Amino acid sequence: MNNLLKGINLYLVAMPGAGKTTVGRLLAKQLGYGFIDTDEVIVKAVGQPISQMFAEQGEAEFRLLESKVLAQICAIQKLVVATGGGIILRRENWSYLHHGLVVWLDAAVDILYSRLVEDTTRPLLQDPDPKAKLRSLLEQRQPLYAQADLRITITEGETPEEISTRVLEAIPSVLKKPDSLPNGC
Ligand SMILES: Nc1ncnc2c1ncn2[C@@H]1O[C@H](COP(=O)(O)OP(=O)(O)OP(=O)(O)O)[C@@H](O)[C@H]1O
Ligand SMILES: O=C(O)C1=C[C@@H](O)[C@@H](O)[C@H](O)C1
Ligand SMILES: [Mg+2]
Structure with a gap:
């Protein structure tokens, strides 16, 4: 598989709680790839949790930083990248994502909700009705996630x-033809 991928990065995109970080770590291990989580890079670089960044600098500042981090990551090869749930929102991010193979972990709202109900670290879900918020976010974002190269529909109870x-x-079914592989960012 590593040979087939020829070092191109895998970018996992999905709603919060879909398992980008958890599955991403496993994929990296199985591929002999490095693993990076864009949220973790940002938190380390800024020295603040994302919830504090949203509260003090606002979502727009966070999104700018997220794009900068993605641009830098794109210059590295052999990575599985767990992205922030909203990375699909900015058009310019897609020019970076499409340098690699983009995988959408598509999980239903009920699955997302059951995983996140106890979690207070995700600012967009600090809402009186987090399930309705998840539903509306997924509705808005679905067409964007659908731009991924590969859609993996998650079923309840799947490990x-x-x-x-x-x-x-x-992955082999969607690998880009060799002459369309990227030469870098
Ligand atoms: N297949 C699974 N089955 C059961 N629990 C899971 C599964 N995948 C992830 N989880 C759990 O769900 C929670 C969210 O997973 P994770 O942090 O990997 O999601 P994420 O997509 O990275 O979310 P975010 O966008 O907020 O970073 C974690 O507690 C994780 O342990
Ligand atoms: O879905 C989102 O917009 C977000 C998801 C998280 O991964 C973080 O990137 C941040 O909390 C925003
Ligand atoms: Mg994550």
Whole structure:
């Protein structure tokens, strides 16, 4: 698989709670790739949790920083990248994402909600009705996530290992032709 991928990065896109970080770590291990989580890079660089960044600098500042981080990551090869849930929102991010293979972990709202209900670290879900918020975010974002090269529909009860195996099995069917592989950012 590593040979087939020829070092191109895998970018995982999905709603919060879909398992980008969890599945991404497993995929990196199985591919012999490095692993990067854009949210973690930003938190380390700024020295603040994302919720504090949203509160003090606003979402727009966070999105600018997210794009800068993505641009830098894109220059590195052999990475599985777990992206922030909203990375699909800015058009310029897609020019970076499409340098690699983009995988959408598509999980239904009920699955997302059951995983995030106890979590207070995701600012966009600090809402009186987090389930309705998830539903409306997914509705708005679905056409953007759908621009991914590969859509993996997550089923209830599926383990991260099973999902990671399914991603690996599906990759050959969507690998870009050798003459369309990117030369860098
Ligand atoms: N297949 C799975 N089955 C059960 N629980 C899972 C599965 N995948 C992830 N989880 C759990 O769901 C929660 C969210 O997972 P994770 O942080 O990987 O999602 P994420 O897509 O990276 O979210 P975010 O966009 O907020 O960073 C975690 O507690 C994780 O342990
Ligand atoms: O879905 C989103 O817009 C977000 C998801 C998280 O990964 C973080 O990137 C941040 O909380 C925003
Ligand atoms: Mg994550």
